[in-house]
Amino acid sequence: MAQPPPDLKIPSSTTTVNIRIIDTTSRISGIPLEGFVSPAIKGHTLLTAAPAFSFLIEHPSNRKLLFDLGDPSTFDSHTALIVGPGFKDAFTPGYPANEESPIRESDYKNRELREISFDQGLKIGRFNAFDYFGDGSFYLLDSPGHAIGHVCGLARVTANTFIFMGGDACHHAGEFRPSQYLPLPSSISPNPLSLGSSTPCPGSLFEDLYRDGDGTKPFYTIAKGGGAIAHDADEAERTIGKVMEADARDEVLVVMAHDDTLLDVVDFFPKYANDFKEKGWVEKGRWLFLKDFAGAVKS
Structure with a gap:
């Protein structure tokens, strides 16, 4: 029974x-995938055509943010760069x-490089949070693990619905579902397993893939040891635990940066995503990642 x-x-x-x-x-x-997740699941061994999503955030004051912006050096010097x-x-x-740095000086040269502090005591769920505009419309969430300074975003798109911008907190939905x-x-x-079919898929098909035989645990954990991608795998797992609490709510649309299952579910720029709840995107996209396990299930 669900908690x-x-x-x-x-x-x-x-x-x-x-x-x-x-x-x-x-x-x-x-x-x-072995550098990202564990255990290995038959037939799902590579990231394949994974997208890279970015988010344009438009505040009523006409201020704008670009979350997961790409190459900072392509933006003019009036654009501040926000980091964790x-x-x-x-x-x-x-x-x-x-010469050992993974970034270039040109990424932040002649612009404000603003590092967010999460010491104000504000929390969203178990995330330390920062109210970016000071009015409850957009929060940055401290989400370490994948990389130093990694942050997620939470945007209020109606009074009671939110879009969770997960960045690289996870690389596959099987890490938190x-x-x-x-x-x-x-x-x-x-x-x-049969997109477009009117016949539902039996959940029992995936029982043999349950981690520890438990259908309430995500299929994957963060990969650890040599070759692992995460900067701090234990911290990344703690972040994922916090993501799961947000993901369980129908009023929150969780969008990870590389989730290919959403490509045919959500509307993209120039369209807006504020009406995701009315369009049923949460329900439509929630279990589509299971398509990746088609090679491991018994027909």
């Missing part, structure tokens, strides 16, 4: 932002001043 998800305790507000999800058209293919805790110490100065709040249903619709 009720914890209250995220998002402060009330009547101020909202408009969100446009951008399909940057970049695709990531051919990267072995520890970024400056870990990555600056950039190359060529520091199913969960104790969102167990795999006995009947799955739309059918992830």
